[in-house]
Amino acid sequence: MNIQKIIVGAAVSAVMLNVMIVPAFAAGKAAPKTTGGVGYTAGGLQRYAEFNAIETSNTCSYADVTGTYVIAFKLDPDTVTTFPHDAFLTQTGSSVGGNGGYLAGALTYSFEWLIDTGTVTGNTINLSMHYTVGAVGTTMTMVGTIAPDGSLSGTWTDNFGGTRTGTWASTSGNATVLAGCTGKGTFHYSDINGDWYYANVQYVNVDGTDAYFAGLVTSASQPSWIGNWVQVAVYDGGEPAYLVDSIWGIFTDSNTAKYNVANKVQPNGEFVITSGNLQVH
Structure with a gap:
């Protein structure tokens, strides 16, 4: 989805872990940024x-939980x-899938399960699954936290012989x-039809001549645009902008942004710059 679809009020499209690390910029060093004003079609x-x-x-x-794990379950009150x-x-975006089984490392599992739905939101992972071997008909949910070192832990509940709970x-x-x-x-943003919106930028990532940023739409001519996140990517190829620079954009949700x-x-669909200039510096 692209800024073209932003303008016609496309639905918000349907990740990740927030951790504190050492600030990137020493005192007196200019922060990387991108600035510009461009016309495009x-x-x-x-x-x-x-x-x-x-x-x-x-x-x-942010964390991507894609991978192979051994997960140790404990059954309350033990x-x-x-x-x-x-x-x-x-993991694709914020959606998680997969499967697993007991005993870890066994050639054949005595119990196997398949994830039906899963999500990563912030530093929280939620999984819902059903057993396909050993406890057919049993469903289980897992809720956990993704730690800064990438380890996972949380609580679980299932309906095997009644409600059971534990930790993992x-x-x-x-x-x-x-x-x-x-x-x-x-x-x-503005267009020839008179529509417009303003976004408060909260996330920025500058890499050489490329920059990526996202912000929350706080006011707009179309009320349905307010509350969406706009994510933009730009490339600074030099001068003149309409020949060498590039811009992409989408409306999306906060986690995806x-x-x-x-x-x-870079969102799908590069726009054709017709005037103005942008810089990454």
Whole structure:
């Protein structure tokens, strides 16, 4: 989805872990930023974007839980005995899938389960699954926290012979921490039809001549746009902008916006710059 779809009020599209790390910029060193004001066309409509996005510090990171884990389950009220399961997780955006089984490392599992739904939101992981072997008909939910080192832990509940509860923790395998950075600034959109919106930039990631930023739409000519996040990527190819610079953008949700900025994702659909200039510096 692109800024063209932003303008026609496309639905918000459907990740990640926030951790504090050492600030990136020493005293007196200019913070990386991108600034500009460019005219461009999308969907046959002339549009204009003006922005000032400043990377403030490397204070946010995000986790992808894709990988192979050993997860030790404990059944309440026993706080000693563990039941190690293999777990094979995949993550796309904020959605998590996968499968697993007991006993970890066994060639054939006596109990196997398949994830039906899973999400990562902030530093929280939620999984719902059902057993396919050994306890067919049993469903289980897991809620946990992703630690800054990528380890996972939390609580679980299932309906095997009645309601059971317990705790779980990864003993092998770690989520991958993906660096990003916080930021500040503003983004203003307008078009020839008289529509407009303002966004408060909160996440910025500058990498050489490329910059990625995202902000929350706080006011707009179309009420349905307010509350969306706009995520933008720009490339500074020099002068003149309309020949060598590039800009991309989408309306999305906060988790996807933060994830895309952290991972330097260019939204689909590059726009044709017709006037103005942008800089990454």
